[in-house]
Amino acid sequence: MSTRPGGRSARVRDAVLAATYAELAEHGYPALTVDAVATRAGVHKTTVYRRWGSVDDLLADALDQTRDTPWALPDTGTVEGDLIAITTEVAEAFGHLAVPTAVVAAAFQSPRAAGALRDFYAARQTQAALVVVRAVERGELPADVDPVDVVRTACAPLYYRVFVTREPVDVAVAERAARAALAAARAGVI
Amino acid sequence: MSTRPGGRSARVRDAVLAATYAELAEHGYPALTVDAVATRAGVHKTTVYRRWGSVDDLLADALDQTRDTPWALPDTGTVEGDLIAITTEVAEAFGHLAVPTAVVAAAFQSPRAAGALRDFYAARQTQAALVVVRAVERGELPADVDPVDVVRTACAPLYYRVFVTREPVDVAVAERAARAALAAARAGVI
DNA sequence: TCCCTAATGCAACAAAAGTTGCGTTATTGT
């Protein structure tokens, strides 16, 4: 018997990850401490330190968990509609949650979190690229486009604004970013 | 006599900010401590705590300093050349320095650093947008483009790769990003 | 059901981060 994943261990993990999200939403990433998460989860801090090691590894685990949850790919009938749906969803995620920013911040501090972030976006990008693949099949876009790069180009300005230049994002920005990526794809430079 | 900016104070500030960059380049942001910076600068840690408060405020001050240093705007004769020059410069900055990532990371933790980051990129974007303004004057691009947004669209994919999806960046990526932004501008969607 | 032990709780400890009071140095206005 090397490991023991059922019963209490699973309950503790769920409680701790839920407490992590809750603390994050209430106080933000800078105030996220192992002690606060442990107390909120009704668990001793040594447990968290032993199983995760730090708040950043904690966030990495939380991200792994959400990565494996299903995600609904839009299917509006046109690439433009699909891409706008994706970028709008991204933009709205930043309006409501402090979670995505926290995960990116954690990735700067912990290799574990950085790996989780990379895996997460690799999975999401591959899924989202399907809307471009479908567009090529419908003849909306040239066959030699790079589907992942179209998605990347569409989403990048939103993240750039939020994380780098600290400019606001809204639906208008999301639509413009999607249309810009589409124009580049149609011009054959992506 | 309220403040005393000359002589020793200025020397201490320069020494501490230089030590901050040096520590950053050697050990990276996660290992950046007030104590290490102070020792390296030949200054006591209380001095740093009293004048700056934290490593993040320290980085903010360092960023303010570099923001005010002049920056050479490319002028190759075409928008495409200018934009590629800009994105390539950005891409190369990530290859050599750990500094830009550290500043972004600091902005997550300190409002002071976030403000400095915003001001820094606002200044740089306004400058860089001049290459687009010149292109409009030359008739290379339609008159109703948003110059800042062209620059933003060109640079965004690089930052997105480095910070969010953790994908590598090179000259090829930089050129593609610049050409994609240009295609969007020519199509009139930016 | 019973035993083995992985996983947790607890308390005491160690280390790092940040603060405070006070004496000393050196800039700046007169």
Add this chain to the structure above:
DNA sequence: ACAATAACGCAACTTTTGTTGCATTAGGGA
């Protein structure tokens, strides 16, 4: 030149963060 005082150095202290040894609880196979 010289006094006034902003800024710094130093040491002791407080707080926060992370660790370790040991007792206790509970999962899972026999």
